[in-house]
């Protein structure tokens with residue numbers, strides 16, 4: 473069997489048809505009609521009033537942070553175990569990420585630790601739902617209310633997921649999505665900010681487009697980046713969104729298969745199937761090595777690659793990032809659960825184009841590698 477990549481997207485719906493419409497009509501820029509249609513459809517799907525499509529999920533976070541007016545000296549509470557995009561959105565705005573450790577079961581930020589990190593400088597909580605299960609939102613929202621904090625919800629990995637029956641992407645002041653090819657919905661590259669606040673949405677539209685003023689173009693009171701999203705991306709996005717339910721079902725079926733097939737493999741912790749609040753949607757199928765396995769996730773990634781199976785290690789903690797250490801951030805901080813996840817967690821092929829035959833092959837190779845590691 474050929475090498476099995478860690479992710480391959482599925483593009484066999486109306487993607488080609490809508491893309492051809494772009495070519496045929498000449499609408500390929502961010503001014504094309506699919507952009508607004510996609511913004512409307514995606515924001516409506518998570519019960520939000522406004523959607524502002526941007527060039528990627530990282531840009532969505534930057535725009536969200538800046539739209540909320542977070543800046544110099546402000547503190548934003550977030551998990552240490554996440555993608556750099558989260559911390560970067562905050563540090564680029566001149567604000568300071570304040571970190572919390574992970575929950576060992578869900579791998580999400582531990583909502584119980586947030587309150588102790590709140591100071592007079594805290595402006596917002598950045599919630600990041602990771603790997604397929606949502607953060608305990610009730611706790612976060614109660615704290616935000618009590619201390620008058622903004623909530624930014626990074627729902628990049630949560631297309632189609634709910635928390636207590638409500639869609640992820642509908643919580644807090646502003647939520648962000650990514651459409652990178654390993655997310656449940658892809659546009660190649662892409663992202664979106666969604667909110668119910670008209671003024672915030674308008675700020676986001678300005679921030680994605682160089683801060684052009686509405687009345688006098690080319691005269692700037694402020695500047696920002698160019699984070700525009702093209703009609704071509706929106707064409708793919710609309711076609712993908714049409715099949716979100718099928719995609720979520722497929723991901724859950726894949727999760728169920730892997731869990732059944734890998735149950736009882738010595739030294740491996742499988743992702744939990746559900747919490748009280750949600751059923752896992754397996755953004756990717758993550759695995760965790762037990763403490764007594766004398767190897768880290770990089771070794772497993774290498775061994776699986778030698779067997780023709782693509783795997784990826786989990787995120788690396790923000791407090792251990794060399795770039796932030798050099799800037800003097802997070803000195804002497806330690807978050808043991810997150811550090812464990814970063815060293816022992818990895819995920820196996822779980823893209824939507826994966827076949828049953830490929831999954832069986834992956835299981836066989838994971839078992840083989842785990843036996844080797846004893």
Ligand SMILES: *Cc1c(COP(=O)(O)O)cnc(C)c1O
Pocket residue numbers: 528529530531555557558600601626628629650651652661662663
């Ligand atoms: C993928 C991802 C992002 C970044 O999205 P890009 O589109 O790759 O910039 C941000 N946050 C989380 C949790 C992600 O998984």
